[in-house]
Amino acid sequence: MEKKRILLIASFDASLIRFRGDFIKSLVDDGFEVFAAAPDFADEFKEKIKNLGATPIEFNLQRTGLNPFKDFKSILELKSIIKDKKIDIVFPYTVKPVIYGSMAANMCKVPVISLITGLGYAFTGLSTKAKVLQRFNEVLYKLSIRKNKVIVFQNKDDYQLFLDRKVISKKQKVDFVSGSGVNLNEFTFKEKNATDKVSFLLVARLIKEKGIALYMEAAKILKAKYPQSEFHLIGMTETSPSAIDEIEINDLHDKGILIFHGPQSNIPEHLNNRDIFVLPSYYREGLPRTTLEACACGNPIITTDSVGCRESVKEGVNGFLIKPQSLEALIKPMEYFITNPDKIKEMGINSRKYAEERFDVNIINSDLIKIIREQL
Structure with missing residues (x-):
């Protein structure tokens, strides 16, 4: 035929x-x-x-x-x-x-x-x-x-x-x-163990609608209060009207507030080496691939209660949904994980289960x- x-x-x-x-x-x-x-x-x-x-x-x-x-x-x-x-x-x-x-x-x-x-x-x-x-x-x-x-x-x-x-x-x-x-064989699960050096990761196009500027502000505030915490960012610079100025990102990187990796191809490795995945997006998403990948790797998720993003989180089970474009709303769950690192493992296991069931x-x-x- x-x-x-x-x-x-x-x-x-x-x-x-x-x-x-x-x-x-x-x-x-x-x-x-x-x-x-x-x-x-x-x-x-x-x-x-x-x-x-x-x-x-x-x-x-x-x-x-x-x-x-x-x-x-x-x-x-x-x-x-x-x-x-x-x-x-x-x-x-x-x-x-x-x-x-x-x-x-x-x-x-x-x-x-x-x-x-x-x-x-x-x-x-x-x-x-x-x-x-x-x-x-x-x-x-x-x-x-x-x-x-x-x-x-x-x-x-x-x-x-x-x-x-x-x-x-x-x-x-x-x-x-x-x-x-998400390919569950490529994005493999790694159990997260509680430490006092909690690390966060955002992977996205470097545009304002993805919540990059908000994440940078949260990193400034939380790094000053919890200097042992780490805030990682992966993404490629854009030419769109809402692109984030790379000079601002590099400035925070040079000050030790943010760890900027630029664009990366080995995303599973980065997810497995970090604790919590953050995507404070107010972009009109379909269903963000990055949050699905983070679920598969066993990362708790912090993302917005907005179109597409909310689909990847069971509130309080594998992460938290926050109000879009609110710095206060973003800082609250990030600080929760810093002060309750034992919750990272539990919610991470739930993320993987959710990925297996649905994604x-x-x-x-x-x-x-x-x-x-x-x-x-």
Whole structure:
């Protein structure tokens, strides 16, 4: 029997490996011929895609901002890829790939299953420009995904927002998955032992909406009060309007308040070497991959009671949910762990159990493949 051809569309190459690598391998193992498209495809990631048994394809996409001419060219380019490769089904994720990938597939009368992985800056920005962008994106979403076979959400909040703003109707077929999942064999559990040197870790893009500035302020206050405690930060600098100035980060690093590691590839090792994972995000998340990875490694979680983030915490069981954008709310659970280090082990064990129950990548990928198969 001829293999069905599926096209995954991403907004950047690294995400195909970091967030979809296991999914691509599962698709290949399930008998699909997989094509993975991304802009500015680095040779390193092309090779990794090939090693998974898939075919990398580069296309042009302006990741941020609006340029109608360039965006229309992206749609036409994706349309050409779909036709040339005789694609049977399209699977885009993140904002622009979902919108433009859906439009291109609709032109070719090819079915689409779109994955809404969070609505990000386009739905959280408070500036006039951001609000205009929100309205524009709502219109584009409405035009592009109304013919999608299935729209898959990572949380109920985003689904409700799409209903409230009439981006989709209740008649449209939707489904839900618990994020992108986590590979429990790669992110292995390590029991945390109580010491007087409690360490915290935040892994995120270095933008304000991820709560980086808040974490830095908390580190200043707590380091002065508990000098033995450690505050670690991993992430890559950004060029977005809300990027954190790396000079500020390096200044805290030089003063011994913050330990800044820059971007890192060995995240499991860092999680296993730290006690508590912190993500004070007010970004409109799908279901943050980093919190799932921290759960798998046995880290208690401190994150916000906001869209997507709240899904990774059972309050008081494997961590704490805090009010977004509140320094006082962030400091309280951090100080709790510093003064009650015996709770770290207990909550860490609960984090791993939660990951096994809900976030196992094999279960999530199996659910996604079932959704895809039902539409072929």
